[in-house]
Amino acid sequence: MKENYFLAKWLANEITDLELKKQVSEKEFIAYKKIKSTTKNLKAPEFNSEGLLSAIKNNKPKQNIRNFRFNYFYKIAAAIVIIFSAFYFISTKNTVFTTKYAEKTSFELPDKSKVDLNAGSKIVYNKKGWDSNRNLNLKGEAFFSVKKGSKFTVNTKLGSVSVLGTKFNVIVRNNYFQVTCYRGLVSVNYKNNIVKVPAGTSFKVNNNQSGKTFAIKDALPSWIENFSTFTSMPYHYVIEELQRQYKIKIVYNSQFENTLFTGNFTHTNLKTALKSVTIPLNLTYKTIGGAKFSFVENKK
Amino acid sequence: MIEDEKNGFCEEKKFNVFFRNHSTLLFNYLFYKCGNTDLAKDLVQDSFFKFWQNCSKILPTKAKSYLFTIATNLFLNAYAKSNVILNYKNTIKKDFTNESPEFILEEKEFESKLQKAISNLTEPQRVAFLMHRIDGKKYKEIAELLGISVKAVEKRIHNALINLRKNIDEI
Numbered sequence: 403m404k405e406n407y408f409l410a411k412w413l414a415n416e417i418t419d420l421e422l423k424k425q426v427s428e429k430e431f432i433a434y435k436k437i438k439s440t441t442k443n444l445k446a447p448e449f450n451s452e453g454l455l456s457a458i459k460n461n462k463p464k465q466n467i468r469n470f471r472f473n474y475f476y477k478i479a480a481a482i483v484i485i486f487s488a489f490y491f492i493s494t495k496n497t498v499f500t501t502k503y504a505e506k507t508s509f510e511l512p513d514k515s516k517v518d519l520n521a522g523s524k525i526v527y528n529k530k531g532w533d534s535n536r537n538l539n540l541k542g543e544a545f546f547s548v549k550k551g552s553k554f555t556v557n558t559k560l561g562s563v564s565v566l567g568t569k570f571n572v573i574v575r576n577n578y579f580q581v582t583c584y585r586g587l588v589s590v591n592y593k594n595n596i597v598k599v600p601a602g603t604s605f606k607v608n609n610n611q612s613g614k615t616f617a618i619k620d621a622l623p624s625w626i627e628n629f630s631t632f633t634s635m636p637y638h639y640v641i642e643e644l645q646r647q648y649k650i651k652i653v654y655n656s657q658f659e660n661t662l663f664t665g666n667f668t669h670t671n672l673k674t675a676l677k678s679v680t681i682p683l684n685l686t687y688k689t690i691g692g693a694k695f696s697f698v699e700n701k702k
Numbered sequence: 703m704i705e706d707e708k709n710g711f712c713e714e715k716k717f718n719v720f721f722r723n724h725s726t727l728l729f730n731y732l733f734y735k736c737g738n739t740d741l742a743k744d745l746v747q748d749s750f751f752k753f754w755q756n757c758s759k760i761l762p763t764k765a766k767s768y769l770f771t772i773a774t775n776l777f778l779n780a781y782a783k784s785n786v787i788l789n790y791k792n793t794i795k796k797d798f799t800n801e802s803p804e805f806i807l808e809e810k811e812f813e814s815k816l817q818k819a820i821s822n823l824t825e826p827q828r829v830a831f832l833m834h835r836i837d838g839k840k841y842k843e844i845a846e847l848l849g850i851s852v853k854a855v856e857k858r859i860h861n862a863l864i865n866l867r868k869n870i871d872e873i
Contacts, residue, residue, distance in 0.1 A: 410841065410855070410858075413859055430867060437816065437863065437867065440809075440816055446734075446837075449726050449743070451725040454747055455721050458750050
């Protein structure tokens with residue numbers, strides 16, 4: 403049988419007094435009636451909801467919560483961003499070595515491969531994953547003594563040089579690109595042509611002409627021994643190298659720009675060096691203030 | 703009504719409206735449970751505090767019963783912690799006049815008897831009964847707030863009335 407909570411129904415005015423009377427005694431009915439009427443007048447204690455609302459807002463809860471929640475969230479977010487960006491920055495930050503004019507440097511790469519950097523040059527590489535991917539960018543001139551290991555690549559704007567372990571020199575100056583191998587074998591990627599450069603040979607390209615491979619005699623690039631050696635090099639290139647090595651400015655007649663020059667100059671004595679590059683072309687040098695020099699033709 | 707709004711209660715305006723609409727009922731509910739205004743007040747504050755913390759997760763249609771669930775749980779925690787049976791304090795304000803002194807006396811006597819009887823009810827019966835009598839909540843609403851069926855509310859109220867009558871007779 404379905405439960406019949408007639409008292410509840412009566413209290414909610416769902417059934418009438420008469421209906422209730424049928425279910426309970428007269429005495430009970432009077433009692434219930436009295437309970438009903440009296441409880442109508444019951445009141446709960448005073449409750450100051452506005453006061454509590456402001457308490458909630460001012461005290462611990464609301465505003466604080468909001469700040470807390472947002473601050474907390476932003477703090478964590480900021481921390482994560484900082485950690486990740488720092489990690490990213492550190493891990494992907496390129497290591498840069500540069501040399502100014504009249505400055506040479508040598509350093510070791512993470513795998514102990516040695517790099518000699520000639521004046522006015524720049525090497526950029528990334529320490530991250532160096533062991534598996536030895537890759538660096540070169541501007542200028544550098545001599546590499548590469549430890550055996552994974553493929554070692556020197557990227558330049560004129561071509562890339564790949565080796566497995568050897569000693570080689572790379573020059574990238576303006577439109578001049580030269581790779582000289584002193585030990586082992588290097589492969590040069592020049593305009594998508596792979597050129598193998600074995601030990602004791604040099605590969606050079608000037609002004610987008612086709613590359614030339616030729617034999618060399620030296621065991622080391624001369625600049626390592628503080629000389630710059632040129633074989634049939636345009637004179638402007640020689641002057642540029644001289645300017646780099648001594649941090650000087652040279653003014654000369656542009657008619658000599660592309661005159662081929664064979665010879666060398668020292669990096670340790672400016673006067674000797676100036677003579678070395680002027681005498682073969684029947685020129686003399688004059689100081690024109692500071693670190694400026696002018697090359698003039700000898701009077702006949 | 704706040705229930706009609708779609709978003710959560712994280713917006714201060716919405717929260718305020720919700721608070722104003724339901725804080726008194728919640729307070730009364732807690733008061734019926736524990737008979738202690740201070741505890742009820744604290745529990746209201748804590749309940750809304752918790753409600754606010756979870757404001758983003760609350761569905762508008764469930765907000766009210768969620769609030770009462772929070773309050774009930776907090777009450778149980780507080781009750782378990784204190785383990786003190788609190789006295790039921792009920793303030794009855796009456797507004798009838800023009801009665802004979804005997805009648806007033808009788809009424810007063812009856813009121814105090816009723817008051818005692820109410821405090822002697824079981825907690826679920828008292829809560830359901832007073833929510834109906836004082837807050838004027840329909841059984842359906844009470845059922846929703848307490849998370850029980852309407853039949854269960856009716857049973858509580860039915861039994862509350864029986865217990866009240868018996869109790870008053872005995873006193």
